[in-house]
Amino acid sequence: MIRSESFWDIRDTGLGSWVWRKLLKLRETAKQFLSTEVHNGQTTRFWTDMWHPRGRLIDIAGESGTFKLGIARSALICDVRNEAGWGFRRCRDRDMRELISLVEDHPLPENRQAQDAVLWRKNDTDFCKHFSTSETWHRIRTHYPSQDWSKVVWFSYRVPRFAFITWLA
Template sequence: MKIQDGCSVRFWTDLWHPKGRLIDLAGEIETQKLGIGMSARICDVFVDGEWRFRRCRDHFLQDLVHDIRELPLILTANVSDGVLWRDGDDTYSSRFNSKNTWSNIRKKKDQVMWSRLIWFQQGVPRFAFITWLAWGHAQYCLYCGEQDETRDHLFFACPYTFTLWLKVAGNLFGMDPDPDWDTTITRLLTGHYDRLTFILLRLVLQVTIYYIWRERNERLHNHVSKPVEHIARLVDKTVRNRIMSTCYYLRPRLQGLMQRWFGAHDT
């Protein structure tokens, strides 16, 4: 908070002190020892250039009061308080920036090598999310009855899902698709593909995973199952719809995208 006249900033509950909200530091019970009500504003506590605190013997509160007194503060009459948004570690701005805010609140980790297989411009967010999502439960495979349904089994060691993967991947890899997950990812990351093929490989991978997961949930919750051919048609239609939505025919870098998809499935 940017304090001006102090009339709209709550002493206990607003975030105006560098150490955080004072109520979180002191606790509700301790507020009574300083004689400051929960609804008190800065202008109620800081009067004529001085903080008005009740004397107390609590060592923690004494340290807190000392920290508050050390913070330079001058109230400016008839100037409204403002909100500041954190841009960096020690910088603040009156303008909200969603990118900076997200960067400040998220937990930062090293970028994984397979991130470009998940997030790319021609992808679809819901497919990317399902591809990225990890699940930690263990149960039997709803497709083939295998004892442990792991990621590696579901994509694509299971006979059902591998049959689907064979149908929809076509000749995009330049060789027969492999049922092993690690091998598939390695081929995607290290293979030398032209731009259009690499877009299609990532897209069809995500769409396939999405429909495998959706079909799995249908079998689990609704006890309804579909044949591989039906899922393959859904994947094909979804990929073609996504290709059309990119207006590939108007964009030089994407021209030939639909033709490459059709060419990968010529029999």
């Protein structure tokens, strides 16, 4: 969170450093790698965090969903879910009823003593609690076959400056 906003909702105003603007542009790529494992729901936002398999609920319901269901945009899961289950307001809107059924049909772990955990995509189907730069790089990069000339440029006794210039050429 940055101040009172979520990283996923901050608008790119063109202000800030080059790195910050690049991070904001990579959010869509990062979304596919993140998930949240909900336990007690005290750190996971109901609308804006990626805890549901369908993604952020605010993207499904839109801004009007917060008004129709009477759940604040900044509400945590523990504010909406208690020991008895989900506490949704009655709603006649068909889209909101579909959203409610999506949420109720998604099982959450019963261990409410544990903290919520942010998970990182390990492979196509599994998430894990640790982040690996190399695994992530191999998942997002475009794979090309090794070139014959690569051993001429990248050999063990090369001068780095010359190797870089040769590689650029």
